[in-house]
Amino acid sequence: MAGLALGLAALLGVPGLAATSACVPPGAWVEPTAAGPRALAVDDLLDRLARRPAVLLGERHDSAAHHQWQLATLAALQTRRPDLSLGLEMVPRRLQPVLDRWVAGELEERAFLEALDWPAIWGYDAELYLPILRFARDRRVPLLALNVERQLVRRVRAEGLAAVPASEREGVGRPAPASRAYQVQLHRLWQHHPFVPNSGQRRPGLEDPSFVRFVESQQLWDRAMAETIADRRRRHPGAPVVALIGNGHLAGGHGVPHQLQALGLGEAAWLLPWDAGLDCAVLQPGLATAVFGVVSPPPAGLKLGVYLETHAGRVEIHQVAPASLAERSGLRVGDRITAIDGQPVSSARQVIERLAAHPAGRPLGLRFERGGRSLVLQLALPGP
Known part of the structure; x- marks a missing residue:
């Protein structure tokens, strides 16, 4: 599993897509508020973001437009904060030495991707990420491997977190409890997995043991990323962390932001790309610190x-x-x-x-x- 890649409308259960998305014009930054979307001045927003301890940039993993937005935002923040580092959801922690060698200029591109074994650790086209990775190398931006091995996530999904000894969790602590809203959000995704009954039977609810294990596997993923970010902040006080993380781990603040808050980083910001055609009903307070309107033809x-x-x-x-x-x-x-x-x-x-x-x-x-x-x-x- 490589993160949650569904678009925001599907992720949050909004039925259908709007014909237009005037609430977030292409190229504009918008803050979701109770009074409706509020347009933001880009320089003011970026100045404020540069003072946050962590800035989490969402993505749909297969969208070139999302990654282009991430790169532009990263570049703007790095101009303001040359001391920032960049966290990568797609890389497990054991491969941190490979990221260090890449940033140091010790690996050519092909050797770098081979050392990561990119198809095995992620599965999405490396070409979508290479412009960002090249930027990090050229600017000597430290890269952080945020994640744990897929096998551990799968084991938790199959057995439950309590069945995995703490010594076998790759150093990840116990996650802060999932909110009811996060459970509901994840339940919409879980129902489309092959092990969930779907042949006229009533679908299992939030208390189903298999779904509880699924939530625990997602929380392990969230917690691993949050702990890596928090550890970087402890070792480099004052230096912000920017991270590339799938929308599903950020939307509503239920995933990684929730775990960061439990770790004392409640001032983290999370930003989401907003595709043309999304239903404006999704744009509710708490969805994100801000969203950016991208022009992204669907794959x-x-x-x-x-x-x-x-x-x-x-x-x-x-x-x-x-x-x-x-x-x-x-x-x-x-x-x-x-x-x-x-x-x-x-x-x-x-x-x-x-x-x-x-x-x-x-x-x-x-x-x-x-x-x-x-x-x-x-x-x-x-x-x-």
Whole structure:
């Protein structure tokens, strides 16, 4: 699992998308308030953010526009605070020496990605992140590996946090309890996992043991990132930390911001990119310190309503958006896409390219594997 990548509307359970998004114009910063969205002056906002102990920049992992916004914001903050460091959700802590060598200029790009084993640790296209990583190297911005190993997160999801001895949690402490709002938010995502009943049965509620373990796995992830940020602040007092973290760990302040507050960093700011077309009803107080209007055409995968990861030549469905074509067609998290229109695929990029090139109005043949079985769907994709 590589973070929560669903868009804000799906993440927060808002039904449908608005035709326009006038509440956050492209290129504008907006603060969600009880009286409605309030436009912010960019220089004033950045000056104030530069005084925060931590600034968390959200993202949908597969959006080039989100990463471009992150880079522009990082550059503006680094001009104001040359002593800042940059935390990366996508890198587990054991690979901190690789990040140090990259910033020191000791690794060429290919060797750097190979040393990280990028496809194994993350799965999203490295090209989306390389401009930010190059910026950090060129400016000698310290990089921080924020996370724990996937295997630990999966173990907590399967067994529960209490079943994992403290000595086997990679140094991560017990997370602050999850708020009810965070549980509800996560429940909307959890219902689309393959192990949740969905064949006419009543879906399990918030007290279901499997869902409780799922929440604990998310909180472990949140806590690991928060502790790494807090530790950096202790070792370098006064130097801010900027971090790249998926929207799902930030929206509403329930994830990483909540854990930072429990660790004494309640002044952390979290910022979210706002895509054109999002329902303005999502823009509620507490959603974020501020949001920025980006112009981001949805990736071709969103025609299906899925987010994809690539692992060792395997293209796996990482998230299924509620009420999407994928959900209506029965696709599930963990399904492996093997061919589009009869042509084998071995990367998320290939799937996206095939979907983008597929002729409008013609059914799309999608072959996938589930539980060792090969299945085929004929799908009618929505138009542009």
